[in-house]
Amino acid sequence: MEQPCRVCTAFKDWTKQEKKKQRVSNIHTNDNINETKYTKDDANSSTPTLPPDCPPDVEQLGRSTWTFLHTMAAYYPEVPSYAQQRSMKTFLSTFSEFYPCNFCAEHLREEMKSKPPKVESRWALGKWLCEMHNIVNEKLGKNIFDCSKIDERWKDGPKDGRCD
Ligand SMILES: Cc1cc2nc3c(=O)[nH]c(=O)nc-3n(C[C@H](O)[C@H](O)[C@H](O)COP(=O)(O)OP(=O)(O)OC[C@H]3O[C@@H](n4cnc5c(N)ncnc54)[C@H](O)[C@@H]3O)c2cc1C
Known part of the structure; x- marks a missing residue:
């Protein structure tokens, strides 16, 4: 099988x-x-978690990848050169080709056709990525993230200083 x-x-x-x-x-x-016999109790047994030294599942891979992508966008130049803009476009296109969860990648490529990456500034890229992530969140029934908070979440940390 x-x-x-x-x-x-x-x-x-x-x-x-x-x-x-x-x-x-x-x-x-x-x-x-x-x-x-396979019983209902088995199906409802407590949720297993993935041991840290195992290959990633769709959730762990997703979390790590979003962390990388949002952090990369947070540190993208405020005013990128044309060469940098071109490189970022190429990177995102290549990323959507090789992301290892094949149906996730296919969905991303579809979305990118109607919503091509915005690479003209740091803020534009961060907002575009936030919106792409929200499309996935919505599909999975997760909360929609407030895109005005991307710098707080991925660069500066919360105002109460708990991450400093
Ligand atoms: C490109 C891509 C496509 C994916 N497609 C699928 C799919 O089709 N099916 C599937 O089952 N899984 C998919 N995943 C995985 C899925 O998105 C989650 O990563 C996974 O379910 C774990 O979710 P999580 O609740 O831990 O938080 P994640 O969604 O991984 O988010 C991590 C953290 O990012 C922050 N965050 C949440 N939303 C946003 C946002 N919009 N902008 C900025 N920050 C935000 C939050 O603080 C959150 O804790 C995909 C992942 C990627 C990278």
């Missing part, structure tokens, strides 16, 4: 799939079917 794609699957769902596969295989090989 073909392996499910790790970086396209959340670990909690991945382990559920693996458990289910195990049970299905046990049902076929075990005499005592009652012992190997």
Whole structure:
């Protein structure tokens, strides 16, 4: 059977799939079917977390990647040269080609067709990226982020100084 794609699957769902596969295989090989039934309790058992030395799942990869992308945008030049603007466009296009979660990358490429990257300034890039991230947030039912707060979140830290 073909392996499910790790970086396209959340670990909690991945382990559920693996458990289910195990049970299905046990049902076929075990005499005592009652012992190997997949129960509702198993599906609702506490959410497993990914050990730190394992390959990333879709969520860990996503979090790390957004951290990199937003931080990169936060430190992009205020007034980039044309060469820098071209490099950033190339980078984002290449990124959307090779992002390892294939359906995430496909969705990003689709969105980038109608909303091409804004690379003319630091603020424009940060806002564009924030909006792209919000499109994914909306798709996944997550909260929409207030894009006026990108510098606070990714560069300067909160005003109360708790990150200083
Ligand atoms: C390009 C890309 C496409 C993806 N597509 C999919 C997909 O199709 N399906 C899927 O299941 N997962 C996808 N992911 C992963 C998904 O977006 C999340 O990273 C993952 O679900 C973990 O979510 P999280 O709640 O930890 O926070 P994340 O969404 O990873 O966000 C990390 C932190 O960024 C901050 N943040 C949130 N929104 C914004 C914003 N709009 N602007 C600036 N900062 C923000 C918050 O402080 C948040 O804690 C994608 C990731 C990337 C990088």
